[in-house]
Amino acid sequence: KKGCATGIMAIHPLTGKEVPVWAANFVLMDYGTGAVMSVPGHDQRDYEFAKKYNLDITQVIEPEQGFDKACDLTVEAFTEKGVLVNSGDFNGQSFDTAFEAISSALEKMGKGSVTTNYRLRDWGVSRQRYWGTPVPVVYVDGEAKPAEDFPIELPYDVVFDGANSPIKNNPDFEQTTWRGQPAIRETDTFDTFMESSWYFARYCTPHYDEGMLEPVEANYWLPVDQYIGGIEHATMHLMYARFFHKALRDEGLVESSEPFTNLLCQGMVLAETWYKMNGSTRVWVSPDDVEPTKDDQGKIISGVQKSTGDALVYGGIAKMSKSKMNGKDPQAAIDEYGADTVRLFSMFAAPPEQTLEWTESGVQGSKKFLERLWRAVHQYVEQSDGSELNVASLNDAEKALRRKTHETIDGVTADFGERKTFNTAIAKVMELINTVNRFEGSSAVVREALETAVLVLSPIAPHICQELWLQLGHDDLVIDAQWPVLDKSALVKDTLLYVVQVNGKVRAKLEVSASIAKEDLEAMALADERVLSFTEGKTIRKVIVVPNKLVSIVAN
Structure with missing residues (x-):
């Protein structure tokens, strides 16, 4: 993402504050007005842009009560709908309520109104080809008439010469009648x-x-x-x-x-592009035929075509297309790494609605994770004493692993069934396997964790998961097994970690008793010396507690 300051300042219509105007390469001229209000705290693209150019990042949304993700703007933008903070009269309002209230305020000020934009294009419905639905039109003395002998099948006795549709100038298909009069049938077909x-x-x-x-x-x-x-x-x-x-x-x-x-x-699938110049024309080269050169930071700076030795220019990342020669046949990756690895990478590389950047290192990373899962299961099978799970007798370490297992079940179930964010589901399973690998021993809680990982990964990596399911002692198909059942009692913690924010920025983290009263938690957060350095001399306007996760302090 690239941009530059224009030197122009806009006036925020609700607060009256000055807002800098920047030109950026990821704002689309043909989308809306071609200008957008950047909200770096709550849009990941805006967040990355603001980080790059050291622009202010202000939190104006916090998670709703009970939401399982905290807002930590030191790491990434918080992109979920939530409750407004640092928003003046609109503080505490939910997304829908705030949308209506802000829209109404702008309308009363004469500064805006709600509208719906349809990005509809004109539709050219006809195609000059053989394959497709025939157009129900005939011509009588050059005048179009609605065909009356529909439905009609396209003729099968045709010859494709690669130039024109074989039904063009085909008398057997073209010549017909309309109400007893000679007529010529339309030979265009409908768009698919x-x-x-x-x-x-x-x-x-x-x-x-x-x-x-x-x-x-x-x-x-x-x-x-x-x-x-x-x-x-x-x-x-x-x-x-x-x-x-x-x-x-x-x-x-x-x-x-x-x-x-x-x-x-x-989303679209993206890949590297490379080209060389032939006069003033770019000749695109497949990335498979390129030997890239990188700098000390791993950034691509140039390349050479393997087959010819020609110097190449790196064209950046772009949508896979025939014209740019950067299409990647997944069969080659399947032959090298296996279908499960390619499936896992495709689901893990990005949320399904966002663009996916195809990288060899990403595919290799997915393969390495499946290998870790394979080793973890086989190590358990070799060392297991076959003991049954006894929840009442678990020690602290076993409770922690079982809690992680059921947090994974809870999170992955929502990712699959509600959010459709398969990448975060896979990430949760990766975290679970990392926790298993750090665990000392071969307790029955390890088996529960591994069976959970295999079950929830099976829709994405069915072949390896079926084999591991058998290795874990089952004799049925993993695809027929019951989805793991959440045990809410396993999620109960003795202590909780709270993130403390001051005006939207993380200033401290507190580990407290799970039974701590809300008033005591607020007092502890306000008394923390790391927090005091940012609130001293200021008036505490509001303290918001998101149970089990966050204390947000608003001060000025």
């Missing part, structure tokens, strides 16, 4: 988005041949519970699907007004 705008509904009634849909069957399944697609479809296919679905509703074929209940837009 025409079919994909309602295919999900047709899947619900695949054997019905008297119309588009059989309403009873269609309405049993529709709307779609979870739709997953690329972000490039959001302004075209998904909009068209909504139009189609509303038309189906108006015709009485479906009851729902929207085709999809939930949408997950998966």
Whole structure:
């Protein structure tokens, strides 16, 4: 991320404070107005930009009570919806309440209003090709008429010459009649988005041949519970699907007004790009044919084409594409590392809705983790005495490992079922295996931890997990095994670690008794010498306690 200060100052419409205006390379001119309000405390891109250029990072959102993630702006932006802090009259309001209140305040000031923007593009529905749905139009003396003999199949006795559609200038297909008059059939076919705008509904009634849909069957399944697609479809296919679905509703074929209940837009896959110059033309080269040169910090500075010895220019990271020659065939990685490793890397490298950067080191890292899991299971099997888990007799170390196991179950279950953040689910399992590897002994709590890891990883790495499941003494398929059950009693701690923030910045960490009263915790936080150095001489405006996690002090 790159940027520069413009020297211009904007006035915040609600606070009246000056805000510096910067130009940045990650703000899109064609998105909205081309200018955005940067919130580095709560947007990761803005956070990284602010860190790079030493800009102020102010916390204005804190986790809701009971949320399992603290806000630590020394590490990363807090991007979840929560409760407002450091926000004047809007302090303490939830996201939805604050949205309405701030919008209303801006409207009353004449400084803004709520609107909905549709990034819809015009749709050119016809294609000059053979494959596709025929367009239901015929021409009589050059005048377009609606075809009456539909549905019609495309002819099979065609010859593809690689230049034009084989149904162009095909008399057997083109020549027809319309109400007794000679007519010429349209030989363009529909864009594939025409079919994909309602295919999900047709899947619900695949054997019905008297119309588009059989309403009873269609309405049993529709709307779609979870739709997953690329972000490039959001302004075209998904909009068209909504139009189609509303038309189906108006015709009485479906009851729902929207085709999809939930949408997950998966990110693009990125990879390195390299090119050499041929006159004024860039000739792109596959990264597999490049020997890169890096500086002392590991940053790529140049490269040489392996096959020719030509000097190359590093073009940075970009979306995989044929034109830039930077596509990566996963089969090569599967052949070298195995399908489980490639699946794990793909899920771990980024949240599903964000871009994924394909790196060889990342694939190798996923392989090393699976090897650690393999060794941990086999070491347990070799050393285990077969003892059964007795929760009542656990020592402190065993309680700590079992707590980690059930924290993992709790977190991974939410990551899979609610948040769809598979990368954080894998990270939690990695932390659990690290905890197992530090544990001394082969107690039954180790078995519980390893079985948990194998079970929750099995949807992502099914082959190795099935083998490890058998090694752990089971004789069934891991895919048929019950998902681990959370034991909430295992999560109870004798002591708790609280992060103490002053005006949004972490200033201290306190380990306290789990039974400490709220008033005593506040007093302890305010009396801490690390906190006093930032509150001395100031008025304490508010102290907010997020149970089991955070003490947030607002002072000025």
